[in-house]
Amino acid sequence: MTDEQWTPPVVLLAVDLVILTLRESRLQILLVERGIEPYKGALALPGGFLQHSEESLIAAAHRELSEEADIDVATLTLEHLGVYGDPGRDPRGRVVSVAYLAIAPWLPEPTAGTDAANAEWQAVDRVLSGELELAFDHRRIVADGVERARVKLEHSALATAFCGPTFTITDLQEVYEAVWGIRLDPRNFYRKVQKTDGFIVAAGSERKSATGRPARLFKAGPRKVLYPPMVRPTELSTQKEQQ
Structure with missing residues (x-):
């Protein structure tokens, strides 16, 4: 042709x-x-x-x-x-x-x-x-x-934008759970957050939690790209999609 x-x-x-x-x-x-x-x-x-x-x-x-x-x-x-x-x-x-x-x-x-x-x-x-x-x-x-x-939450500090000016680790975890569609173990999540330097910083105050125990408050840190990244538990994510 x-x-x-x-x-x-x-x-x-x-x-x-x-x-x-x-x-x-x-x-x-x-x-x-x-x-x-x-x-x-x-x-x-x-x-x-x-x-x-x-x-x-x-x-x-x-x-x-x-x-x-x-x-x-x-x-x-x-x-x-x-x-x-x-x-x-x-x-x-x-x-x-x-x-x-x-x-x-x-x-x-x-x-x-x-x-x-x-x-x-x-x-x-x-x-x-x-x-x-x-x-x-x-x-x-x-x-x-x-x-x-979901990948953006793994590699960037985007999740903090969905929290208030100050927030607890639990508040931040709820953002990740909502976007990833899975439940996260609080202790593992806390460890991952603390390992990521500059992700969040202490706000110098506390908030009383539902259990009555005070929870530390944080604010967004200077780091926008997370390293190490907040990697999803792949198996849990797959199970959630199949339910």
């Missing part, structure tokens, strides 16, 4: 957004109820097509997040997650989607707009288990985004 005979395929370009936060001590994800076909009425990630040839991918991601959930993009740092372009992933034709990820604390209740009939936070474990069905291949994208977030 010559160049004159070859016709490039029609490919539509879209963006999808995996927005994660902690609410009620659970890792939750922003989902929208689709207001249009295909999959009208189904839950999906916020996202959509680029509007014109001059719109950048990140600009489209910001616009879709603002339009579909009324989330202030200034509060988020979006990072590239992956590209999804399997044939048949969208009944409207060949659609390649560039996915972005953000994980941030204190995100507000979303408000639906444009082609979204509703926008809401949902527990990640309900999506990963299949209890909540998502449109397109969005469950796969969610799984990839959650795994990226």
Whole structure:
């Protein structure tokens, strides 16, 4: 076939957004109820097509997040997650989607707009288990985004952002348990935290715990990259996913 005979395929370009936060001590994800076909009425990630040839991918991601959930993009740092372009992933034709990820604390209740009939936070474990069905291949994208977030907690001090200005080791452990989806042994967790120099520093005060015993308070330390990393107990994580 010559160049004159070859016709490039029609490919539509879209963006999808995996927005994660902690609410009620659970890792939750922003989902929208689709207001249009295909999959009208189904839950999906916020996202959509680029509007014109001059719109950048990140600009489209910001616009879709603002339009579909009324989330202030200034509060988020979006990072590239992956590209999804399997044939048949969208009944409207060949659609390649560039996915972005953000994980941030204190995100507000979303408000639906444009082609979204509703926008809401949902527990990640309900999506990963299949209890909540998502449109397109969005469950796969969610799984990839959650795994990226879990790895970030292993290698960075991100978990401290989900605690208050001062916090206990137990508060920090609850963040790790919510994101990793597993229960951690308190003594082992305490040892790992203390071995990671600069991760947290003493705040010089105490808080009375549920048992009545005072618990030491800490604050985020200067280190942003953790070494050694806070590695997940792999076997426990696998068992949790299978339950």
